Amino acid sequence: MRDLLPDESARARTITDGIISRMQRWGYHEVVTPTIEYFDTLVRGEGTEAGDRLFKLVDRGGELLALRPEMTTPVARLVTTHLRAQPLPLRLAYAGQVFRGSETGSGRLREFPQVGAELIGSDTLEADAEIVALAVDALAASGAVECSVSLGHVGFLRGVLGALGLSEEGAAEVRALLYQKDFVGLRAALDRYGVPAARGDALMALPTLSGPHAIQEARRVAETRETRGVLRDLEALAEILEAYGVGGAVRVDLGIIRDFDYYTGIVFEGHTAVLGFPLLGGGRYDRLLEGFGAPYPATGFAVRVDRVLAASPSRDEEGGAADVAVAFTAEDRTEALRLARALRERELSVTVEILGRPWEEMARGAFAAGTPRAVLVTGGRAVVRDADGHEQSVAVADLLAGHPGNGSAPWAS
């Protein structure tokens, strides 16, 4: 759990708004779903095992509720109910807090902000390409530096695993080891189950099956019908991404391991060289909406705003001081507040003196806090002082009307 102070909070909002408005340019419409969902709804989307990592609540009627651990399931619920009659495909975006009950330890938060997009109703490579290109664009809009997207496919792993000829128990163990990224244990398990070295090598090679030669290399180590089809698709996808102009930011990486009960096709992660955790994750999940009675194929991704925040340089101008500090003598309150209102309408941030400090002290305090300009309204006139000491006196009426009193009013339009 963590707090965001004014500077960070402003940056987080800029990141979120930047990504959402970029998504809107791609025709994605923002939706908002409740933080609290029925437990059954969430489990229907994410599988019973996910139930363990949910924050659960019980309402007065004894109904079991839970905080959403991600936004895809709530969006799926929304699509299969309220938006059922809408023509496909649907392009939806969201931004919100998500919650994980079981995540503890360093670098793992129980609550964090996500911004994401879902493209629902198409199973084409064109749809996959759009969502990956949008992910690249979202990272660019986020302001995080040195970003790239690694693109894999669960079908490759499924094909390789299927060809090992393992028992159900053996397959489960191998999958668990893959999730843990324990390649030492994986080698031992493959030997123990008597998997021929050549077949096992395809799994052991996963961490290195990335980069420009990944697909050729993958063809060399894996030869099944499923992997052939997957690699063909990835090749075609890479070509479309090239046409999108994002080829340089995407690399094929067959070692991307994400939940293969949930994902059914491409899977991808966004990384930056300056952070040890992925910035975004996503993929194709064609079975999720089936659980809600609408067999729509879908693909999407979510950006971790907290991680983008950690990966983007902090900027001084945000979240800081007001643009103008206004003080007044008692009989000029109305005049001063009208001035403040007028300046706010011009999109300046304005604070009004409420401590009753002498003008000199108040101005010094404002400049020290980084506010570049202070105004004292007194006797129907405004004394405008800049941080550099430059000062002038202008009729308030001229300031408000935007007509320079003596040719040099500070906010002349």
Added chain:
Amino acid sequence: MTVAVASGRLLEDSMRTLEAAGYLTAETWRTTRRLILPCLDPHVRCLIAKPADLLTYVEHGAADLGIVGKDMLLEQGRDVYELVDLGFGACRGIVAFPEEKAAGWEALSPIRIATKYPRVTERYFWGQGRSVEVVEMNGTVELAPQVGVADGILDLVMTGRTLVENHLLEVTEVFRSSARLVVNRVSLRTRAEAVRTVVERMREAASARARSSV
């Protein structure tokens, strides 16, 4: 590129393996108390961390790679790639009881276990369908049963001599440990070439050392 090395029992062998892989010379690590060592390869540096902190450095990407015992990986369950068994630092995680309790340990209930590995301990006993009261300790775990803090211990043993000297009897093995080379999941992608080079050189150095010590 930063390689984190766990201080303590794995340090000497880790350094020797890094030396065999051509990253360090013996003088650099024997003659200094610095916690960040420059390497022969100017693009690589070596960081010395407490074993319990090592995976934090790697998981956060403060180190791209790390050398750490499997015991820590099992205990902490961090999201890192475990790529190479470096072979050295071999030991076993075992459950032991005072000689007089050892025979009936399977019937003890409730059972109190002193350990540096609370998560491993809970997982193990829950896996057996038994509830366990974990007494978390940071060292000299073998003392706990003698002073009545716990019934038994779950701890790492190499030769078993400490057990004998403290009148403890091993009743079961829970895991086997040795030093592992781990990699941050993002470094594996954003610094793919450099990471692979280190991994392969370390893999070769480790197996060459294993051969020569036979």
